[in-house]
Amino acid sequence: MIRILLLCLGLTLLAGCGESLEDRQSDASHGLAGKARGNTVLAPDTSIVDRRPAPPNPERNAYFGDLHVHTANSFDAYSFGTTATPADAYRYAQGQALRHPVGFEVRLQQPLDFYAVTDHAMFMGLVKAADKDPRFSTYPITEPLHGINDPDNMTELSLLGRGRAFSEFVPALIEGVLNGSIDKDLVHAITRATWREAVAAADAAYQPGRFTTFAAYEYTSSSDDRGNLHRNVIFKDTERLPAMPFSRLNSQNPEGLWDWMDKLREQGIESLAIPHNSNGSNGQMFKLVNWAGDPMDDDYAEQRMRNEPLVEITQVKGTSETHPLLSTTDEWADFEIAPYRVATKLESEPAGSYVRDAYLRGLSLAEQGVKNPYQFGLVAASDTHTGAAYLEEDNYHSKTGMLDGTPERRGSVPARWLHGTLAKWYDPGLVTSVEGRDYFEISSFEYWSASGTAAVWAEENTREAIYEAFRRKETFATSGPRIRLRFFAGDYEPSLVDSTALVSTAYRDGVTMGSELPAGETPPLFIGWAVADANGTPLQRLQVIKGWIEDGEHREQVYDIACSDGLKVDPDSHRCPDNGATVNLDCSTSANVGASELRTAWRDPDYRAGQAAFYYLRALENSTCRWSTWDAVRAGVAPRPDLPPTIQERAWSSPIWLVGPAGDNLPAR
Numbered sequence: 001m002i003r004i005l006l007l008c009l010g011l012t013l014l015a016g017c018g019e020s021l022e023d024r025q026s027d028a029s030h031g032l033a034g035k036a037r038g039n040t041v042l043a044p045d046t047s048i049v050d051r052r053p054a055p056p057n058p059e060r061n062a063y064f065g066d067l068h069v070h071t072a073n074s075f076d077a078y079s080f081g082t083t084a085t086p087a088d089a090y091r092y093a094q095g096q097a098l099r100h101p102v103g104f105e106v107r108l109q110q111p112l113d114f115y116a117v118t119d120h121a122m123f124m125g126l127v128k129a130a131d132k133d134p135r136f137s138t139y140p141i142t143e144p145l146h147g148i149n150d151p152d153n154m155t156e157l158s159l160l161g162r163g164r165a166f167s168e169f170v171p172a173l174i175e176g177v178l179n180g181s182i183d184k185d186l187v188h189a190i191t192r193a194t195w196r197e198a199v200a201a202a203d204a205a206y207q208p209g210r211f212t213t214f215a216a217y218e219y220t221s222s223s224d225d226r227g228n229l230h231r232n233v234i235f236k237d238t239e240r241l242p243a244m245p246f247s248r249l250n251s252q253n254p255e256g257l258w259d260w261m262d263k264l265r266e267q268g269i270e271s272l273a274i275p276h277n278s279n280g281s282n283g284q285m286f287k288l289v290n291w292a293g294d295p296m297d298d299d300y301a302e303q304r305m306r307n308e309p310l311v312e313i314t315q316v317k318g319t320s321e322t323h324p325l326l327s328t329t330d331e332w333a334d335f336e337i338a339p340y341r342v343a344t345k346l347e348s349e350p351a352g353s354y355v356r357d358a359y360l361r362g363l364s365l366a367e368q369g370v371k372n373p374y375q376f377g378l379v380a381a382s383d384t385h386t387g388a389a390y391l392e393e394d395n396y397h398s399k400t401g402m403l404d405g406t407p408e409r410r411g412s413v414p415a416r417w418l419h420g421t422l423a424k425w426y427d428p429g430l431v432t433s434v435e436g437r438d439y440f441e442i443s444s445f446e447y448w449s450a451s452g453t454a455a456v457w458a459e460e461n462t463r464e465a466i467y468e469a470f471r472r473k474e475t476f477a478t479s480g481p482r483i484r485l486r487f488f489a490g491d492y493e494p495s496l497v498d499s500t501a502l503v504s505t506a507y508r509d510g511v512t513m514g515s516e517l518p519a520g521e522t523p524p525l526f527i528g529w530a531v532a533d534a535n536g537t538p539l540q541r542l543q544v545i546k547g548w549i550e551d552g553e554h555r556e557q558v559y560d561i562a563c564s565d566g567l568k569v570d571p572d573s574h575r576c577p578d579n580g581a582t583v584n585l586d587c588s589t590s591a592n593v594g595a596s597e598l599r600t601a602w603r604d605p606d607y608r609a610g611q612a613a614f615y616y617l618r619a620l621e622n623s624t625c626r627w628s629t630w631d632a633v634r635a636g637v638a639p640r641p642d643l644p645p646t647i648q649e650r651a652w653s654s655p656i657w658l659v660g661p662a663g664d665n666l667p668a669r
Helices: 003-013 075-079 086-093 126-132 141-145 156-179 183-205 254-266 300-306 355-367 417-428 463-472 493-498 502-509 627-635
Strands: 061-067 115-116 216-219 231-235 272-274 311-312 376-381 429-432 437-440 453-456 475-478 485-488 511-512 515-519 525-531 541-552 553-563 597-602 615-622 650-653 655-658
Touching: 061 086, 061 231, 075 156, 086 115, 086 183, 126 156, 126 183, 141 156, 156 216, 183 216, 183 615, 231 254, 254 272, 254 300, 254 493, 272 300, 272 655, 300 485, 355 429, 355 541, 355 553, 355 615, 417 429, 417 437, 437 502, 453 463, 485 502, 485 650, 493 502, 493 525, 502 511, 502 525, 511 515, 525 541, 525 553, 525 615, 541 597, 553 597
Parallel strands: 061 115, 272 311, 311 376, 376 475, 515 655
Antiparallel strands: 061 453, 216 231, 231 272, 429 437, 453 475, 475 650, 485 511, 485 525, 525 597, 541 553, 541 615, 615 650, 615 655
16 A cells, blocks of 8 residues: 555656645546536535435335445544544435545435444544544654645645555554553543444434434454455444444454344344455355354354344445356356455455355255354445445445545546556556556456445334344345335235235235245245336346255256346246347437336246245346446546446345245244
């Protein structure tokens, strides 16, 4: 990181040191030319969108939110120029504009229903305190942070100091606490105070029936081989909370986190943890052994599922559904794959790193007589480090703020000639040449995604109702759009799919996503229902993904179950014909192609009585331009040829599990 930012210093000297990033950003370069929607630069708006609470709905409503948001209280976010507070983040989620660290303002196209600020527990608030708190900022290690985010320091020239802050401060702080040169009690006092302020901000923003917030934080750990083991911890309410979050400083082992959560639960403090970026875990997230390397047993499975009923399937650092090497017959498996371990250029092992593989591993363990530790539901998140979730491809501005806040730095447009030349001279690894053009390749920003959104089905927009939806796993995930999914299974009549009583009857006579159903003699009827984002792109197809174990081997099958434009599924290939939707070089798309809604009843044509399996729903939109292509179009250059030019946005339901007879393969509770 230091070498990268030394390079930035050199580039700044070439470009002019007194120029701010805001001054340097043209409309085209930060993706705002001709925009009329999304996270667009808009006139400041101090009002919150008025959304009056609706009465509870027994058939449940779809609510959309983000459970993974960083603000200035995270050591990395503050180092990268973020000054947004948790209160700012909650205002943004409700529709207000928020200032990006580069200088422009962003605003959501439509407000979210729930939001959770999840700043890193480790040294929460300490970097900001190193800059501003007179009790702490007198320590010598804090000097590089003094004034780091002052208005006159928000320039490219400041990037050198930001690199030092990010790469040197935390190790020096740990060493200082351990050797006694830094007051550990003061460090803990600042963390506790920051945590109290974050909880107070969540409570102040909470509007039952209209907008829900959760007290939350991120537990940030990794394996010894740099495999990502991060989790977000979400508390049900704020009536009673721990004085300080449990962090990697307490234990590197996630099982230690679960022990802590269990002890809190005994005191009436309810929470759950949501693993994320399993794609970057190098196979560590969904292993077949515990932390000590011992075989999993029922106690392990029960504790894991008690504390981790959900997993984040997609976010800015890539999608974790599956990998082309794992799902060779799934044409849509190569979706926003970020191939590296988090914050490295080390390849991440696919096996044990992806959700579908974890589901299959869980079935294998259950077949061997161990309770299933991987029977989790699905959500998605942004993992923004600016307080503002960027969920739309045509309005993606960055994750880290100043480091990737311009198209040039995130590698979507060619580096300017002087910049590329200096970078190659300084470190050839910072630049990649593609068809004669040089692009920056810093921290794999080009692989990152404008993603994603968590969604639940709940009776009302309150902490109690949404948290209970988390617990029963009636959740679904999208890559950003507000696609709505319903998924039911039971002994239904096929005519139910067209009934006005569909939802109430489906709940009464069957099960919904996140549930289990006995694997009987005859196949259940599945009902899949997807509704497109009213402000987004039409749907192309609706699919069911099935997984099972056969002769000890993992098996999976993708079935298209509904097609747009009146097209029919081929019964042999289980695929819809191409609906003819196209994307043009200016990012315009075909008109009047695709569906606003897809709904159907389906039975598994390959069903085997009594066989344990999982099924989940996947809805695919027509293709549109990827964020990197939007950057290029606005800059007036050709899209980078080694990046996907388009993206097929999608949504995933939590699975329905069919369980074997006599309780075989039953999930852990």
